[in-house]
Amino acid sequence: MSFTGLSIAVLWWFWWTKVESADLLMPFGYSMGMAFQLGPQLAMRYMPRAIWYLPISRREAWRALWLFSTAGVTLLTTLAKATAMIAHRGPEPGGAARLMLSSVYDFTYSGIGCALVAIVMRPRPARGPRRQLAAAAAGCAEVAIPFGAVFGFAGIGQFRVGLPTYWSEFTPLAGLGLAAGLTVAISSYFHVPVPIRPVTSTASAGANHADRRPDRSPLTGLPRLLAHEYVLAMLVAGCLIAGSGAVVLIVAHVGSPSDVAAFVQMELGRIDGASLPAGEGADPFAVIVLVACFAAAIAARFPAMMRHLRALPIGTARLQTLLIAWPIAIWAHNWIVFIVLHYLLVGERVHSLHGAAFIGVSGISALIVAVSLRQSGPQQTFVFSSLLVAVPMLLFVGFPPAWMSAGGGIFGFVGAVALNRAALRRSSTYRHSGLPIAWPLIR
């Protein structure tokens, strides 16, 4: 409840500061992101399991939840925006129409989020190609849900997604898109959840011995954990970069392979000199790459696995090292990838390795991992979402000077070590779940 109140207050403040701006795309996107976060992402993701045991049908439970996650949340965002607009300038001509359009977007976007939740919850056919298809769709939906709010907060404004902000700007194509979105949103209302069937209860009478046998790959223990989390980190970063890259290329009408190569070379060229402290010229793709790198660095599920890790023969010092070194390793990996790509595609070595910036981003990432170790699942979602919104701002206010980056990074490392040390000594650290990246929505 307090989180919802805080979110609505932040939305109110954001609209209050942006209401005079001629460009309303960013406030519209921010409101959509907030609706998505409060509705499908939080209300549905953290829905108490007990709801399914209430003396109401699953259909009714889903519909009540859907109504809250779409209409209820839209009502909250609309109230916040309306009061912000009135508080700022008083009622103005056309204001109500714009407010209504923003609310339609909030409703549609959160409804699409509900559809994604429904896709994740849909039972899969027992076998055959339809099972693979359903599994792939559910996997995509699971990955998309955590990023739905972030795309609203930052992506819509940054990518200049062709969203009309006045009713008069609607083209037939935009109208068709909105109608399609509304159709998807409303059709998700008719979803009927089916309980997940435990595998073990149906397993095994005729199961053969071979499928009980786990493989004996040499990759096991701690190296396996690192490989496992590395795959997740690359998946998170890869999906963000590939997805946003595709949107950027389409929006920028970059189609031919040579144009794509030129685009990539241009982006890689930013590594040198004037590129990183980009100031005003930062383009959306650079923002997304930075966000993706941060997301990859903090996405490891160590906090959620902490109880099990603590029971294994891994010493406290090693756990501490793992928590600090992991973000450094992921950033180092990303740094090397960019430097190698620069060499291969631009044809020359980078002029600077940007060591101070590396220390800065690694230290901040380690600090965020340390903070999330002390948070429960919903709080971690907030930390994660806030980070993904806050980090791109670095590119707009300009990267800090080297001494500040390095100093901030060292401060981050020192803070992370102290926080981790304290968190590993707290009983509560081992009693809560972690960041909901690619998690099933209903366990």
Added chain:
Amino acid sequence: MSANAVEIRGLEKRFPSFQLGPLDLTVPRGAIYGFVGPNGAGKTTTIDLVFGMGAKDAGSIRVLGLDHERDETAMKRQVAYVAPDLYFQPWGRVGKVIQFVRGFYPTWDHAYGERLMQALDLKADDRVRTLSFGGRIKLALLVALAWKPALLVLDEPTAGLDAISKQAIFSELLAAVQDEQRSVLISSHGLADVERFADHLGMIKNGRLLFEGTTADVIARFRMVDLLTAESLRVGEHPGVFVQRQDGRRSRVLLDLQRTPIERLAAIGATPVADAPVTLEELFIALGR
């Protein structure tokens, strides 16, 4: 080599609304120790502290002769932990959990692991997230037993399990502890299971250990006694006397014979009219109130 599998001395942990200890607890080597107590008594906190899930405020914990902090890794190489809230979901499949865990234990027995999978009705390609509650416990038990630990610590392993799953788990546990050098510390609400399974018992309430010893000694130490007393006599104020029911001059009390033998009741003005041995469940209810 230490004669005890677990030695806890003067353990204290303070929370804003609860204090554990000072607690002394001893699990002899080769014992199956049932650690019982009402909800919120401090069982899970005690076990968590053994594994370093939280820091103790005072006291010492030695496991298999090793200090649980200084020799943490060496200790954990010999001690397995089973609890319902171990979170395996990020691994996706049962087989991947096994692949991950076995790397930590050179003594992992592949053949035994496969036999356990069969006995516990698990498959390598079962999805962790669709496992039932019982399935998740079985998985935790599998990765704990397959490397044949010297000490097995189970925190509420059977809470919420059906009779068939309990049977499967206990039969595997019993088979695993045939070797008398292997010790088990099991905290449970399932008193019937503990009574059948454990040869040592300890009961904790409000963070303090009420008693511990072999199951036979513990059961023999307590009697349920019917008394006739003067109405003004407050028999429950005497040490080791726990009033269960009082109806005028008649009382039913649980008597701790170590602290107040039956013969001493007459001296305080109470006349025993009947007495009977107690079951573990009666003991638990009487002391847990």
